[in-house]
Amino acid sequence: MFLNCKRQISLIVIILFFLIPIQVLFSQQKKLDVKEYKELIINGSFVYLPIYKNKKQFLPKYVIPNPSNKEFIAKWDNQNFNPYRGEKITYPFQLAFESTNFSSPVDRKMVVTSRYGLRRGRPHQGIDIDLHIGDSVKSVLDGKVRYVGYHGGHGKTVIVRHRNGLETVYAHLSKYLVKENEEVKKGQAIGKGGITGNSRGSHLHLEVRYHGKSVNPEYLFEFTKEAKIRSDILYVTRKWMNPRYHRSTRKSNVVVHKTIDDITIQEEQKQKTYIVKKGDTLHRIANRHGLAVSEICKKNSIKYNAVLKIGQQIIVN
Structure with a gap:
C-alpha cells in the first residue's frame, strides 16, 4: 500500500511537470500574483508549491523547484553524516553571509579549549567549546536540520544546513531538541551539552563543513563576545580546509580573503x-x-x- 502511494506521488509530480509549459503560456496572457511558496519534501528533495493571492485565478496545480537554493537543497540526506563523500572542491570558492553576526552556540562565555588542526598527530576537524552537561546548545545561523543521530566518535549529533551551503555540526550532545527537516532560527536551542562519543570531559565539538569537508571555523567566525562573522563575502582556500596547516593548541593567524586578488599564489600551492x-x-x-x-x-x-x-x-x- 505504501509503495503504491509513493509511486502515485512520483507519477503525479512527473505529470505536473509536463504542465509547466501550459503555465508559462498562461502567464504571458495574465500576470499571476504569487503570495508565497509552500516548501515540500518529496523523495528527499525540496520542491516549492506557489500560493497565489487571488484564489479564483485559474492555473494548473504543479510543483516547481526553487532554482535559487541549489546549495541549500543539494544532496539532502537525513541518513548519512556526509552525503558528499567523494565529491571534489575547486579552490578558491566564495561564501556569502546574509548577516554580520552569528549566535553563540552556548549561553556561557565562548572558551575554545581545542582548536582546528593537528592534535597528537591526528586531524581535529572542528573546535571544542567549554560547557557543562545539560547546557543548551544553539544553532549559530538560520537553517534547516539535515541530520539527527549518533555518529561514531561524535556521539549524539545534530547537523544544520544553512542557505549558503555551509553545514554546522554539533557533537557530543546528551539530548536532541530538534528533528530532521525542521527549520531553526539563529540562537534556537537544538540540543543539550554532554559527553557522548569520544569525549574527554563535557564540551561542544563544533564543526563547519562545506560539501562534506571541514572548514576552520575561526576563519569564518570570531569566537568572542561580539560573535562577528568575519566578512559578508569571503573566499575559502585549501589552507582553511586542511587541519594539517594548523595546530589545535594555538590560534592560527587569520587573514580573510575578501576578493580573489587577496589570495596569494604561495597560499594556493599544494603542500609537499x-x-x-x-x-x-x-x-x-x-x-x-x-x-x-x-x-x-x-x-x-x-x-x-x-x-x-x-x-x-x-x-x-
Whole structure:
C-alpha cells in the first residue's frame, strides 16, 4: 500500500511537470500574483508549491523547484553524516553571509579549549567549546536540520544546513531538541551539552563543513563576545580546509580573503608531503629534504622522538 502511494506521488509530480509549459503560456496572457511558496519534501528533495493571492485565478496545480537554493537543497540526506563523500572542491570558492553576526552556540562565555588542526598527530576537524552537561546548545545561523543521530566518535549529533551551503555540526550532545527537516532560527536551542562519543570531559565539538569537508571555523567566525562573522563575502582556500596547516593548541593567524586578488599564489600551492617507508626516521627524512628535524616537528605537530608509522604523511615544505 505504501509503495503504491509513493509511486502515485512520483507519477503525479512527473505529470505536473509536463504542465509547466501550459503555465508559462498562461502567464504571458495574465500576470499571476504569487503570495508565497509552500516548501515540500518529496523523495528527499525540496520542491516549492506557489500560493497565489487571488484564489479564483485559474492555473494548473504543479510543483516547481526553487532554482535559487541549489546549495541549500543539494544532496539532502537525513541518513548519512556526509552525503558528499567523494565529491571534489575547486579552490578558491566564495561564501556569502546574509548577516554580520552569528549566535553563540552556548549561553556561557565562548572558551575554545581545542582548536582546528593537528592534535597528537591526528586531524581535529572542528573546535571544542567549554560547557557543562545539560547546557543548551544553539544553532549559530538560520537553517534547516539535515541530520539527527549518533555518529561514531561524535556521539549524539545534530547537523544544520544553512542557505549558503555551509553545514554546522554539533557533537557530543546528551539530548536532541530538534528533528530532521525542521527549520531553526539563529540562537534556537537544538540540543543539550554532554559527553557522548569520544569525549574527554563535557564540551561542544563544533564543526563547519562545506560539501562534506571541514572548514576552520575561526576563519569564518570570531569566537568572542561580539560573535562577528568575519566578512559578508569571503573566499575559502585549501589552507582553511586542511587541519594539517594548523595546530589545535594555538590560534592560527587569520587573514580573510575578501576578493580573489587577496589570495596569494604561495597560499594556493599544494603542500609537499613525504610518505613514510620502512626504516625511515625523522633525521633521515630531514636530511633528505634539507630541513631541520625541529622544523619538521613544528610543521607536523609531532614530538622530536615520535615513532613514525609506515604510510604516514609528513609535510616537508
